[in-house]
Amino acid sequence: MTKLIIPEEDIILAVCIYIARQRKIEPAEVEVELFYDDYSGFSAEITTVYGKQEIVTKHIISALREWIKENLHANPYAGLKLDLNRTNGIYARLRSEDE
Template sequence: MRIYTDEIINAICLNMAERRGVMPTDVEVQLSWEEEYGYTAEVWVKGRSQFIIEANILEAIEQYIFKQYNLRVFRSNITLDADEEFWADITE
């Protein structure tokens, strides 16, 4: 299974909205990859910015796959990659 940028962003938005007690529409996400830090995302919740690391992104994807696809996957089954867009390969 593979999900792309939009679904990864949706996963992070839903995860952060649940954590912060806000609506998913109150969350904005910008994904990035840097050689020094790996995969990260800058997240804005009601105008306040924070950076999350790859472990947080994988957690959000793990929960998203369970809630949206009713599949139980673990972080070790998720591989992030990027080219012109981001994607996550998920093995069951």
């Protein structure tokens, strides 16, 4: 098994696309800021023409799963986990099988 690292920029892109599809707007019209705190875990503040909203970890994971399936053509259910590195920020790890 190998692990694929998905950087914060790609997580933000995945969330932008996910929210844009829900709201029927362009991804460029979505602003995303990722957060982590010890009590509530990962979340994101979303800003669109419809206002601000906050999404929790499960929605970020859902967005990432769609993005992984469409862009990486990988199994999005193969051990996806969000993590935090004080130097590099928020990232995701996807476990995949060696070919």
